[in-house]
Amino acid sequence: MKNLMLKCLILLSLVSFSAMSEGQNTEAKLIKIINPPQNHGVQIGDVLHRTVEIEVQESYKLSKSILPIKGRNLDGIELKDIQAKLSHSSGKNKYLINLTYQVFVSASKPALIQLPKEHLTFTADKSNFIVEVPRWQFWYAALVPEGILNAKPVMQPQHKADLQNVVSHQVKLGLAMALLAIGVLGLLYMNADGRWIPWMNGAFAQAHRKLKKLPKTLEGQKQASVFMHQAFNQTYGSNLFDYEVDKFLLSHPQFSKFKNQIRDFFDQSNAFLFANHSTDSSQYMSELLKLSKHLRDCERGA
């Protein structure tokens, strides 16, 4: 009895080993299958893709004559296209097979549908074998519920796309815009000359505007000196003379960095107004324009 049982077990083992060796073909290897990303919400007309990657011994080739036929319709699933691409690598053939299906199932209720299993045949000179690509199931969604007369009561909001987090981008954009605005305002503040701009109506700002309109003649030169003296007097609060420049700078330190230019102005102005020393009007007025602009900027803290 024991011997009989032992014999039976050995026979059973041999049978199962034989079955296993048939199911796991050593000449082919199914590397990967890429199924459609979503297995629900599929509707009539949707196109689904499957990609299968198979590696076989170099002697085996995919038999294209017995590939699934385009246009085949199985339970409402139509094979729309099939593409096979061969590549060689370390003595093996690698096939990349793209299967494209289109759904033509019509149902009024959700239904479990499947992409059918496919059989791919590889042949050599004297042998062949078949690789089976397993079926892939998914849930079919009806376009509209059954028996519905008015769609409105059962309408659901469209499925929203997942929102990306854009807060950091918004912050960066805001900062950039703020910097741009500050820059533009700064440039405007530095370079514009209108009296409507804040702190643009001081004594030297007025003098600078007047100086710009003067002709570069002897008369213009005289008036330019007058306008500059007026600006100094107005800022100082009383008449400002050459010998009081230090006192002026002490009470108005914002002008100190142009001390030498201010001294030069008083020297030149004295020579021109009181000693009748002739100077090049054009150059004199250009220098005054520069000085008035500098002093205007000091005056408004630019």
Add this chain to the structure above:
Amino acid sequence: MQISINDANLADWRSHALKLENEVKKVIVGQEKAIRLINIAIFARGHVLLEGGVGVGKTTLLQSIARCIGGDYERIEGTVDLMPNDLIYHTYLGEDGRPKIDEGPLLRAGENLSVFFFNEINRARPQVHALMLRVMAERHISAFKREYRLPHMVVFADRNQVEKNETFEIPSAARDRFMMEIPINIPDDRDLRKALMFDVKFQHAESLTQQVESKVLQFDQLNAFSDLLQSHIKSSNVLEEYALDLWEATQSPEKFGIKLDSADITRLIHTGASPRGMGMLLKAARVNAWLMNRDSLYPEDIHAVFHELIAHRLVFNTMYENRRTVLARELTSQILQTVAVPAQAKAA
């Protein structure tokens, strides 16, 4: 005397003038501004009224100046019983017992008189003032049946403003004859005060003045050089307009927006500066320009002498007269601070 004027000549005289200042500064401390003003008056050939308290060094200052100028120095003390003839002659009994008459301090040195110091002029009577002021204006006088010329004389008079008893206020017309009224104040600097107290050299005025180099200037050439100097320094139209504005401001300060804290400006002025006063102002300003090594007048030249030339010439209404020293200083300062140059309305 003819002297030629050229740049070297001007520079020579200028170096002498500056040397005079430096010599005087050796013995008189803390009076730099007064010394500069007196120097200006010497070269502008103007008479000077010194104002200051007792014992501030006025006499030493004048003796030092006189020593530097060269020529003869005379002085007289103003007293209530001083009469005009005391300036012209004095009588005494000679060795033979007979009365004799000799020339007084004004005539004694003749044409060599360069500095005449009238100490405490306001103690003398108006008759004395009248004579003195006439001599100051004309620089000659008739006495002993002959004409005495005093062409090089500069009068320095001192008036004590502290004491009012037995004094006679110098009338405005008389004050106007003086080119400047220069305040001689006690120095504020503590070190200077200490030196004046503890440095024994300041206790012997006579030996102090002996330290000053004599005859730094040629007193008999000063008139001629002054004339040439005055013609050498030029003034521009802008400056002349400014001087005119200043003159107008002494007459009607309210027109220029001048205000005083302690007086109603519309009632303050009775009479402003005189034409003679303004002429003297420009004369003194030209000397300042020359001392500053310029050949053109600048506003700062006028400012340098404005108060000392104008303040004593202003005639205030009676209610303000007793505060004239303070008010005059405040007014002249306000005029200089307010009257613009170049004038805004005219130039613009």
